[in-house]
Amino acid sequence: MTAKIFHPLLAMIASSTNSELAKYVEYLKVENKILRARIPGQIHTKPEERERLLKYGKVIGRAIEELISIVSPATFLRWIRDESEDKPKTKNPKGGQRKPREIRELVIEIAKTTGFGYTRIIGELRKLGIKKISRQTVRNILKEEGIKPGPDRTSDS
Structure with a gap:
């Protein structure tokens, strides 16, 4: 029974508070408009x-x-x-994810021992089951090591 008495009373208090808050917000909006009008640009x-x-x-x-x-x-x-876009960023400053050290060493070893170019090095890696490496990655690995690309293909004729 007391709940029936208090419920309308609480509703009246809440609505009066809401209307007061609405008046405050309306006043602050008008005040903001006046201040914005005084600031150029x-x-x-x-x-x-x-x-x-x-x-x-x-x-x-x-x-x-x-x-x-x-x-x-x-x-x-x-x-x-x-x-929200900023949060998950953990980008490598060099671009993509670096290849594991073992693959890098393998690329360098193949290049030094065989003198192969980028494409043939990739072919050798594929024979070994390493599929996720691009020509550009092989090029970058060799460039970082100071190894010249492929055999000297210039002819003396």
């Missing part, structure tokens, strides 16, 4: 300012589009995308 945010805007703006969800005034909603959404 774009506002460039610093990384720490972006982090703060993201921290408080993401919890608001899509309603941020109505509130945001420092940047466009599209910019804010791009910041969110960029932030």
Whole structure:
């Protein structure tokens, strides 16, 4: 029985609080518009300012589009995308993943002992069951070791 009395009372308190909060938000929006009108051109945010805007703006969800005034909603959404794209990056500065030391040593050994060029070295590696290596990778390994590419193919005639 007391729940029937308190439920409408709590609903009334919650709705009055909501309407007060809506008034606060509306006031802050108008204040922001006045301040933005006084600042000419774009506002460039610093990384720490972006982090703060993201921290408080993401919890608001899509309603941020109505509130945001420092940047466009599209910019804010791009910041969110960029932030989520930044996290899993653990890229090798040289590009792709480096080949294991054993494969690198094998490429160098084949090149030194046989004098083969890139393509024939790849052929020898394939015979050994090593399939995941490209001509460019062989070239890069030999270049890093200072080994000239392939046999001297220039003719004296």
